[in-house]
Amino acid sequence: MRNFQLKNPTKIIFGKGEMPKMAAELPKDAKILLLYGGGSIMKNGIYDQVKAALKGFEVAEFGGIPANPEYAILMQALKVIKEKNITYLLAVGGGSVIDGVKFLSAAALYEGEEPWDILTKRIRTKKGMPFGTVLTLPATGSEMNSGAVITRKDTKEKRTMGGPGLFPQFSVLDPEVIKSVPKRQLANGLADAYTHVTEQYLTYPVGALLQDRFAESILQTLVEIAPKIMEEDFNYETASNFMWCCTMALNGLIQKGVPSDWATHMMGHELTALHGIDHARTLAIIAGNHYTYTFEDKKEKLAQYAERIWGVQEGTIEEKARIGIIKTTEFYQSLGIETKLSAYTDAYDGTAEIIAKRFADRGWAGLGERQKVTPSDVQKIVEMSY
């Protein structure tokens, strides 16, 4: 096990009917900016619940934060924050809205001239404007971590940021919100959470027995509930397990003391930036090919994964590991997710070269848990994904 530090100060308020409790978490004199996405919260009743909980507070609003939160739109929100002397941000939405609010939390107190620098210069935010979240779509885990991913359309870029100052102060997780989420987005959420775990688990063994089992617990639970989520009507118990899995998949716990990969995400982000493909689907396109390409480096954990998640008891380490990769791709497909880039765009030609060149230009010489996946390797993995 590696040395690690763990501190996660976010307060989770979990369960149906808990929305009113957020009022106790907000400073009485807060000037709140409520931020949300495309307006689905107006239809499913969440907006009304939030407004009821905020009764008595001074609240301004900013709607329209899109999936893959867009820099230009966030800069408009930043203007509102400054003009209205906002002191507290409240994200009501999924990972995109929450990530956008994390950027705003950092940018609101950033002293540099160009907030985009926070992303390109990888500036870690130690203190941001305080914020809370009301999660409307389980998937990204952003509700209990300090990272964010921001997109810039004019340069077709998607970049990451974070820092210990960017944990939500609280997050309200009410599984009832899942009732109104379209199946396509539920599939994305399952695939996203699943891949968050594999990024932190399918690396190489370091004798971290408990972390491995925690990661496996999340994967086993996602595999168990996925058919119910996809094929059955809303069920509160299933929904609550789904929601808690998504949060635990990326709140930092399972990555403590172990190596982590994230190369699939890095390549996937580029597929979203270039072709507008849903984030979770880009992961499904890349993951299996990445594991096949880096097979020798990952085969021990792949074999353990095949055994413990998919019940593969026969065969050599290599044979089990190969089955583990196949099972992963089949899992994405069981959610109705295509696992080839060509299923999403006809214009895939040249994608691999562009991504490899971008990584080289950014000086990203070695991705993955061994920091040895070069831009030239990236080109081959993306080509395998066509």
Next chain:
Amino acid sequence: MRNFQLKNPTKIIFGKGEMPKMAAELPKDAKILLLYGGGSIMKNGIYDQVKAALKGFEVAEFGGIPANPEYAILMQALKVIKEKNITYLLAVGGGSVIDGVKFLSAAALYEGEEPWDILTKRIRTKKGMPFGTVLTLPATGSEMNSGAVITRKDTKEKRTMGGPGLFPQFSVLDPEVIKSVPKRQLANGLADAYTHVTEQYLTYPVGALLQDRFAESILQTLVEIAPKIMEEDFNYETASNFMWCCTMALNGLIQKGVPSDWATHMMGHELTALHGIDHARTLAIIAGNHYTYTFEDKKEKLAQYAERIWGVQEGTIEEKARIGIIKTTEFYQSLGIETKLSAYTDAYDGTAEIIAKRFADRGWAGLGERQKVTPSDVQKIVEMSY
């Protein structure tokens, strides 16, 4: 799954050689009281490491906090805190020292006349004097939770306390400390952590799939490492898994959204208070009999436990559940721990009546996850444990 709230602000600093990092967690102007137990930290080098890390800080010391931290001694420490205008407490020890420091954290800011009231009147501490810990013995999980157990010799009492203000600000967890811990105490630590999990897991099913698997992950890992801890020389990897299991067993995570029992602990505390038996050993005396007595209420989870932890695949729910109880008792015995009260004292006669009367006097009408274990049930369970 039940509704829950989760917030755990403790910063964990985990791994060998990390002791110096605690300096960055302490306010520069802190007037620190370093508290420790019987002085073993003088022999194993931990005292020197802590003092080196505290170089430049104003530090007073208070040693001699005994196992089952004793009220009268803690009151002496409280006097030192007030006389020296201490502003920060640092516990260097196992669960007893840390629990004692939690009491002091609460008592230092308590405005009532009699600090013992914090325990008897079950006063929840919202704000205590800030403190950190350096863990020297993995077992109780006190290093990452907000609860404590305090003993009072003159009345032969052992009582619990807690509150959101009693989380350590940081805890240094260096598995190397295990090198110098006697095997007897390692056995206690394994039994203690194991029983912390079963208290939160062997209840009744509420469809909390992930919490169940997390609990099982800790049990599986403890079962895997226990023979190595007990029979082999110090091994850093094994020690680090042991230490992390103990912390995760009682930092609040696995109990979120599920019922919890704690009747074994309540009865066990009385055996310590009356007969001076090591805490962990009292749990081993009670647990199996408690599960046998409440069999009908616990059999579903006992069967799941037998399947997933002990690989019992054949038989009815009842048959599996019975084997689960036997395996539990055998696990304690595999650590060299006796599971009958009569193995510890000849003066066991009458113990059950005394405990039942104490619980009745305190108004504890119903213990356990269904709040239906009455003082008369307690009497029978303790009698079964003779």
